[in-house]
Amino acid sequence: MEQGLAALGIDVRSIVFQLINFAILFWILQRFAFRPLLKILKDRQEKISESLQMASEVSKSKEEAKRQQKLVVLKARQEAEKIVQQATLQSKTIIADAEAKAVSQVQKMKDAAQQEIQRDVIAAQSGLRQQAIGLVLQATKKVIGEKLVADHDEEFITKALDEAI
Numbered sequence: 824m825e826q827g828l829a830a831l832g833i834d835v836r837s838i839v840f841q842l843i844n845f846a847i848l849f850w851i852l853q854r855f856a857f858r859p860l861l862k863i864l865k866d867r868q869e870k871i872s873e874s875l876q877m878a879s880e881v882s883k884s885k886e887e888a889k890r891q892q893k894l895v896v897l898k899a900r901q902e903a904e905k906i907v908q909q910a911t912l913q914s915k916t917i918i919a920d921a922e923a924k925a926v927s928q929v930q931k932m933k934d935a936a937q938q939e940i941q942r943d944v945i946a947a948q949s950g951l952r953q954q955a956i957g958l959v960l961q962a963t964k965k966v967i968g969e970k971l972v973a974d975h976d977e978e979f980i981t982k983a984l985d986e987a988i
Contacts (some may be wrong), residue, residue: 956981 952981959983
């Protein structure tokens with residue numbers, strides 16, 4: 824067999840020597856190159872995996888923060904609407920109170936004016952009555968030519984005026 828291989832230009836000793844060299848080289852590379860390279864690749868893979876996990880967590884945190892932000896904005900809007908409603912209600916109450924006070928004051932002023940007018944009318948009527956009595960006395964004096972008794976005259980004229988009015 825060696826001759827057949829030799830005819831093909833293959834040296835068996837050279838092949839055995841190359842196989843031994845290859846096995847030694849493979850062992851050296853395995854021991855000093857492949858293991859450290861595989862360790863570096865494994866460490867790199869772990870770092871990438873951790874980075875992806877952290878990125879996923881950051882993304883989740885970001886989404887949670889957005890959700891919280893939306894909740895806070897919604898809550899703030901609801902509180903703002905509640906405040907506006909309360910302010911509107913308070914303003915309506917204040918306006919109603921002011922209107923009620925104004926109506927009350929107007930009524931008081933109206934009542935006071937009516938009382939004043941009533942007093943003025945009574946005073947004017949009293950003054951007119953006194954003037955009428957005086958005029959009637961003067962007219963009676965001129966017609967009769969003499970003065971009647973003052974107390975009796977005044978009673979008589981007052982009675983006549985009361986009947987006329």
